[in-house]
Amino acid sequence: MDKKQETMLRDLQAMDIFLIDLGLYLDTHPCDKEALALYKKYNEQNNKMRSQYQELYGPLTIRHADGVDYWQWVADPWPWERLGG
């Protein structure tokens, strides 16, 4: 994993945990309008970040995998195989 990929992955992981945490909060506070608006805003930003990452470094989920000569999903090291996740 090069420096740029690692930085992009860090940003993605940071955004992800923010959204996961906010999602859990919303499970028990489903009427919190401020949290609902935050979720919508940052989820959109997250989707953009994911697209940028996937364009450069391959699929994050199997739904985004493809390939002409080789199945891209199994082309790269798995998260537990590479330092930095």
Added chain:
Amino acid sequence: MWIYERKLQYPIKIKNPDPRMAKVIITQFGGPDGELAASLRYLCQRYCMPRKEVSGILNDIGTEELAHLEMVGTLVKQLVAGVPPEELAKHGLGGYYADHGYSLFPVDGNGVPFTAAYFASKGDPVADLVEDMAAEQKARAVYENLIDLADDPDVIDPLRWLREREVVHFQRFGEALRMITE
């Protein structure tokens, strides 16, 4: 259903293998207060909750615990990477190596295999949620013990992060319990 995401929930980057820490950290993979028990506990309990919000929190925390299981597995894998079998044996992992090689298998810090008896699913929302709150506190205590045993910042950092998640989950389960009892 679930869809696998090809990344860890939090980065793990172990530069110095340490079989001594692998032997104790594996308890959070397959021990009584580990992530496998946590995930199965919540994913089993979610079927019998009187409120959709409470099923939701069990579903979503149960899912997050699977990501933590993957993190702990990665920690163990990286902590024993390149360590020869005789070195593993010196740190109490000889028996583990004989049965499992370098593969992951759910055991506690003493090598006792995982059992579903580590968790309960009562079909009684108050009993289940109180168990869940206790489970999060016990897992927090285990992470604190593991941090006490560790000296490498690369190991301590993800352990601290996992400890934080237990605190957040405890808070959410407390709110879920209040939704049911108030």
